[in-house]
Amino acid sequence: MKLYSVCDGPPSLTCRTTLKALNIPYELIDISYNSGEHFTDEYAKLNPQRQIPVLDDDGFLLSEHIAISQYLCDKYAPNASIFPQDPNVRALITQRMCFNMAYLYPPILRYAIDPIFFDYQRDAEGLKKVQDVLSTFEEYLKRVGKKYAVSDNVTIADFAFVSTIICLEAVEITFDEFPLITKWYNNFKKENPEEWAVAEEAMKLITEYEKNTPDLSKLNHPVHPRKIL
Ligand SMILES: N[C@@H](CCC(=O)N[C@@H](CS)C(=O)NCC(=O)O)C(=O)O
Incomplete structure (x- = not known):
C-alpha cells in the first residue's frame, strides 16, 4: 500500500x-x-x-x-472503534468530517497557511471568519458533550479536526476563547501520543515555514498569487 x-x-x-x-x-x-x-x-x-x-x-x-x-x-479494521459499525455514530463521524473539510478548514487554511506560501495577508476579516467557524466547532463539541468530537472514543473525525487545528497552533493563533476546543485538543494530545506525534511533526514544519518562507520558485500555481520575497 x-x-x-x-x-x-x-x-x-x-x-x-x-x-x-x-x-x-x-x-x-x-x-x-x-x-x-x-x-x-x-x-x-x-x-x-x-x-x-x-x-x-x-x-x-x-x-x-x-x-x-x-x-x-x-x-x-471493520470493528475498530475509530470508525465503528453503529450507523448513527458513523453518520456523525462522516458529518463532522464533511463539516471539517467544507466549513472549518477552508477559512483556517486561507488565514493561517496560505499567507506563508502565497501573496495573501492575515487580515481582520480573515480572523473573523476563523473565529466564526471555530464557534460552530465549539457548539458541536458542546452538543455532543463527550470527551471527543463524536463520542467518548477517539475517532477518525478527531484525526481530521486535529489536522486542522494544528494550523492555528503552528503559527501561534490562539483559540483560548473556545474552552471546549482547547480542552478537546489538549486531551487528544495527552491520550493519543502516537497519533499526536504524526500531527506534531507536521505542525513543527509549518512553524518552520512560517519563520523561513520555503523555496517556491518552481511552483507556478494556477490559482494562488505568487509571493514576492
Ligand atoms: N478534498 C481533498 C483536498 C486535498 C487538498 O486540498 N490537498 C492540498 C494539499 S494539503 C492540495 O493538494 N492542494 C492543491 C493545491 O493547492 O495546488 C481532500 O480532502 O483530500
Whole structure:
C-alpha cells in the first residue's frame, strides 16, 4: 500500500494518523507541493484533481481524505472503534468530517497557511471568519458533550479536526476563547501520543515555514498569487 502525501498537509495527515492508529504498514511517498509535483502529468494519472493525498492500495486508487480514512477502517479494521459499525455514530463521524473539510478548514487554511506560501495577508476579516467557524466547532463539541468530537472514543473525525487545528497552533493563533476546543485538543494530545506525534511533526514544519518562507520558485500555481520575497 502506498500513500502519496504532502508532509505538512492536513488532509494527508488525517490519512497518516488513521494508518498509524490501525498499525497498517505502508509506503509513504512524499509529494513536493512546494515544487508543484502534483501538477505533473504523472501525478494527474493518480488524481485528475491534482490534489494530495492519494492512496494506492494494490492498484486501487483513492483520493479525498475522508474516503481514504473510511476505506482503510472498513477494509482493514471493520470493528475498530475509530470508525465503528453503529450507523448513527458513523453518520456523525462522516458529518463532522464533511463539516471539517467544507466549513472549518477552508477559512483556517486561507488565514493561517496560505499567507506563508502565497501573496495573501492575515487580515481582520480573515480572523473573523476563523473565529466564526471555530464557534460552530465549539457548539458541536458542546452538543455532543463527550470527551471527543463524536463520542467518548477517539475517532477518525478527531484525526481530521486535529489536522486542522494544528494550523492555528503552528503559527501561534490562539483559540483560548473556545474552552471546549482547547480542552478537546489538549486531551487528544495527552491520550493519543502516537497519533499526536504524526500531527506534531507536521505542525513543527509549518512553524518552520512560517519563520523561513520555503523555496517556491518552481511552483507556478494556477490559482494562488505568487509571493514576492
Ligand atoms: N478534498 C481533498 C483536498 C486535498 C487538498 O486540498 N490537498 C492540498 C494539499 S494539503 C492540495 O493538494 N492542494 C492543491 C493545491 O493547492 O495546488 C481532500 O480532502 O483530500
